């Protein structure tokens with residue numbers, strides 16, 4: 001793709017702006033193209049980010065520094081609704097893809113790097129009404145990336161909302177090719193495409209910090225993020241809620257050598273509706289080995305498939321540690337489904353998940369998942385099975401609390417782990433605390449166990465490592481005092497990416 005002609009925000013034109021400068025934009029709506037005399041607006045125009053130039057939205061006018069602006073109050077909208085015929089809210093935002101009417105911009109914002117990556121910065125805007133709806137399969141930005149299309153880009157996007165965009169194929173909101181953008185404090189909602197409605201990454205490894213993906217929909221797979229072809233983003237402190245795939249994977253799909261780092265994230269209420277591979281929140285397939293740490297999966301569903309929270313398939317060996325799986329549901333494997341793969345699942349808590357069979361975990365199709373220091377409790381399934389293995393699956397299960405026991409495991413405990421309700425016990429994500437008298441306290445192994453628990457609280461406490469994602473602290477948990485203020489320990493983990501995003 002080549003840079004497109006585009007009118008800059010307000011009176012400024014990015015194409016004439018020297019590198020290193022800033023453009024301050026007042027509240028209001030801005031379109032990439034306006035109709036001329038007898039000439040319609042150009043659907044192919046977009047706002048093109050320029051290396052070294054920062055676009056700030058959220059001003060009234062009269063401010064003397066960027067800290068005086070309020071981008072939440074002074075909504076500054078970049079819209080693809082060229083004719084002004086979309087269904088919009090009072091700020092001119094097309095709130096869902098269904099509100100798009102007529103011929104909108106194929107892509108609202110773009111960034112392009114040729115000899116060097118694009119380093120533009122976009123801060124404090126709402127990008128809406130992009131519609132990459134070209135009917136023929138020509139690829140490129142007419143069918144992908146309704147709000148934003150990036151290629152060869154290291155742009156920084158912060159405090160932006162991507163709302164109500166559409167793509168015929170991938171990335172209704174954002175489509176990245178060979179790019180490594182950084183997104184901080186961004187919202188992706190109400191977007192719709194065939195796959196990856198919030199973001200589609202092709203050979204791209206962006207960094208996402210404290211972003212929210214909600215209410216995105218796909219006609220096929222991966223309602224929030226689709227990672228493909230060696231895309232391994234870092235996703236920290238993000239929330240995925242209420243995203244919905246007609247087929248597989250309610251939130252994040254990793255396909256073909258994609259191994260993202262996913263840490264301190266919450267996945268709740270995401271749905272795979274009709275997919276045979278399911279994966280209510282996450283699906284990994286084709287040599288994808290993500291690291292999923294300190295995350296909570298709550299109330300996700302694979303309505304007609306396996307893996308209420310996660311499906312691992314096709315030689316994908318995820319490393320999953322310090323995670324909580326609570327109240328997810330599926331046809332089989334209410335918490336997790338593993339097929340022909342060997343993930344490691346360490347210090348995780350599976351509680352209250354449901355399925356017709358194998359409420360906690362189903363292992364099938366070969367492979368040897370390692371399941372260590374985990375709790376499986378009250379996961380409803382046929383015959384009371386918390387973990388169900390087909391004859392060709394050979395999981396190695398040790399140091400686990402499993403209701404009704406587990407044949408073939410070592411160091412299996414069947415006493416009640418006394419789990420508290422799922423709630424904020426400190427850290428970034430909700431947990432089931434171990435309550436006094438829990439069978440999981442000091443029964444885990446130190447071998448391969450993480451040095452902190454899901455909240456970031458140091459392990460071990462007491463005489464040994466606990467089983468599950470929560471480490472019981474004898475001094476404070478016994479007395480009912482909070483062991484850790486929210487965000488206390490794990491804030492350190494987020495510090496580095498925040499500096500990268502905002503130190504510029």
Ligand SMILES: [Ca+2]
Pocket residue numbers: 080081082083084085086100101102103104
């Ligand atoms: Ca329109």
Ligand SMILES: [Ca+2]
Pocket residue numbers: 441442460461462463464465466471472
């Ligand atoms: Ca302990």
